[in-house]
Amino acid sequence: MTRGTTNPNRLRRVDRWMAWALGDLLRRSESAPVVVDLGYGASPVTVLELAGRLRAVREDVRLVGVEIDPERVARGEAVADPPRVEFALGGFEVPVPDGARPSVVRAFNVLRQYAEEDTPGAWARVVGRLAAGGVLVDGTCDEIGRLATWVDVWAAGSGTSRAGVGPGRGGVGPANAPVPHSLTLSWRLAGLETPSVIAERLPKVLIHRNVPGEGVHALMNALDRAWAVQAPLASYGARQRFVATARSLRDEGWPVLHGPARWRLGEISVAWEAVAPR
Incomplete structure (x- = not known):
């Protein structure tokens, strides 16, 4: 059981990314697509928020909140609106009413409470439950959502979305094997001193890898260095400085x-190969 910390609007950053990056995946579904909020916590508020945000992409999307605590499920059922919003008791087996396979599973602040070595098995179990071309979004954030990070994990062979997210047809591995595509980092830019503060909120698969010799450690250093170099742009605002920081990273290889449309939101995604644990 997770600690259950659930503040309203805490997951707004990943919700915004999901609507943009995975919208095409949801629109392509022949039937009403199912999206699961796995381990939503003590309050069902994040389930309801995600439902509202994704309905702007597809009106008939079905949201299912899944929790292993019966009391939390009961709280969810009190505000359920089936089939648009439902709740179920369970864990990484991702039970969905009527046995439907979800197109998207969001698991935020769940795996951070497990051991790092548990991550591959959890990814495989969830990805094995996905509909064809589905995706797992595994991430973490701070208590009020000012810092957030996530990895999008696809089944091998899944196609890319219109936003260019996904491993493509050449995803390596056996069918339904989990293939991480990218790491996304998202900051509240106002008051940001150093980008590497986000390291304390890295997903479980990476948080212990922020040490010399690892790709994610090199990324944190590169972010701080580029942010410092772009300090003269601070007079034009944190957004301009951040866009220049992202561009500097790309120029460094x-x-x-x-591109800039995402960077202006305080968001940077890098290909998984650059940060994969060594």
């Missing part, structure tokens, strides 16, 4: 994905 980091596989920074997407």
Whole structure:
């Protein structure tokens, strides 16, 4: 059982990314797509928020909150609106009413309470439950959502979305094997002193890898260095400084994905190969 910390609007950063990056995946579904909020915590508020945000992408999306604590499930059922919003008791087996396979599973602040070596097995179990072309979004954030990080994990062979997210048809591994595609980092730019503060909120698969010799450690150093170099732009605002920081990373050879439209939101995604544990 997770600690259950659940503050309203805490997951707004990943919700925004999901609506943008995975919207095409949801729109392609022939039937009402199922999205699961796995381990939503003591309050069902994040389930309801995600439902509202994804309905702007596809009106008939079904949200299912899954928890292993019966009391938390009961709180969810009190605000359920089936089939649009439902709740179920369970864990990484991702039970969904009527046995439907989810297109997307979001697991935020769940695996951080497990051991690092548990991550591959959890990823494999969730990815094995996904619908064809589905994705697991595994991440963590601070208590009020000012810092957030996540990895999008796809089944081998899944196609890319219109946003260019996903491993593509060449995903390596047996069918349904989990293939991480990218690491996304998202900051509240106002008051940001050094980008590497986000290291304390890295996903479980990376948080213990922020040490010399690891890709994610090199990324944290590169971010801080570029942020410092772009300090003269601070007079134009943190957003301009951050966009220049992201561009500097790309110029240095980091596989920074997407472009200024995402960077202006305080968000940077890098290809998984650059930060994968060594």
